[in-house]
Amino acid sequence: MIFSTSFNQFKPHSQKSTFQCVPPAMTAKLTAVVLIASLALLGCGKKDDVAAQAGGAMPAMPVSVIELQPTTVPISAEAVAQTEGAKEVEIRPRVGGILLKKLFEEGAPIKAGQAMFLIDPVPFQIALSNAKAQLAQQESRVEQTQRESKRLDGLLATQSISQRESDNAMSDHALARAGLAQYAAGVREAQLNLSYTTVTSPLSGIAGRFEFSEGALVSANTSLLTKVSQISPIWVRFSMSDSELAQLGGHLTPANVEEVTLLLPDGTEYGKKGKLNFAASGIDPQLGTQQLRATFENEDKRLLPGQFVRIRVTTGKQDGVFVVPQTAVVTNDQGKFVFVANDKNEAVIKPIVAGNWAGKNWVILSGLSAGEKVIVDNIIKLRPGASVAPHALGAAPSQAPETLAANKPAAK
Secondary structure (H helix, E strand, O other), X not given: OHXXXXXXXXXXOXXXXXXXXXXXXXXXXXXXXXXXXXXXXXXXXXXXXHHHHHHHOXXXXXXXXXXXXXXXXXXXXXXXXXXXXXXXXEEOOOOOEEEEEEOOOOOOEEOOOOEEEEEOOHHHHHHHHHHHHHHHHHHHHHXXXXXXXXXXXXXXXXXXXXXXXXXXXXXXXXXXXXXXXXXXXXXXXXXXXXXXXXXXXXXXXXXXXXXXXXXXXXXXXXXXXXXXXXXEEEEEEEXXXXXXXXXXXXXXXXXOOOEEEEEOOOOOEOOOOEEEEEEOOXXXXXXXXXXXXXXXXXXXXXXXXXXXXXXXEEEEEEEEEEEEEHHHOEEEOOEEEEEEEOOOOEEEEEEEEEEEEEOOEEEEEEOOOOOOXXXXXXXXXXXXXOEXXXXXXXXXXXXXXXXXXXXXXXXX
């Protein structure tokens, strides 16, 4: 009975009510949801297929390479240097007085013996006149003592005077002659001091800055008026450390240095080569360097004292080494290495031992072989084993067939 009751509760009243359990509006909504879900799944599947195809067709990275060939490079080292005049003199007055006039242009070329300053000459002209007057007075004194000595000699012959009086007359004449020499030296000294009122340059060179002004009182031998520097030839002073000397083959001397090149501040080479004219016989214990100096011709006055330049010293040549651009060498905590494109056009790491620079290139002492293709650009994008498309340095990169097909315009 209970079962019958329960069954009756769920029994439909008629066949017509059975088809009305799901409303038509709800059926349409369900159909739309199913359709949208199907389209979404279909779209995801297409995106996955496109991504898979793109990943499989990733083009190789174009890189520039150089094919290594052994070469010969100079054994050289560079150092910071400073120019200085081959001769530098300080112009100081030899006499004191009022500086009347400056007779040169600051920074202009000066010739040896050229007048540079004029000191008031009037006091020295007066001193010269006084010395000449004293000299003339002494000359008269000499003539007087000479006449007196001759007169007494005649009286001595007749024994009219004693020998002592004759000897005294001769001594007076000798003293007068000595005084004459003294006054003559005084005249020459006065003439010399008068000539010193015109201050001249002892050598040819370039004049420096005037340290005083016209009308100033200057002191003899102490007041620095200016400087004159001889700059043709010009000297260049520099030094080399122990490690640099070891690279060059040891202690430097004028005999074992083949060439000295000067590099100007803009990086260009000076037109003329120099010669080592001084090399210290030992190493400075405080700096650990050898003091050196080179001389260069400088007729066009292109180099001036005090310039900071670079010096490259060459002692020989090294055969059978490779050179690669600086951009190709990578440094990490394990040393230096380069990327090489192998036969499969894959980037491979090659550890190297680098020496000095040769211009803008590294000199490679070991780690590479002739014929290897060293990658010189796009280094930061490379990874070991990455696929590359190498082309010669300076040439246009070649395009892969897939790239050419993609760039070809579609037929209309």
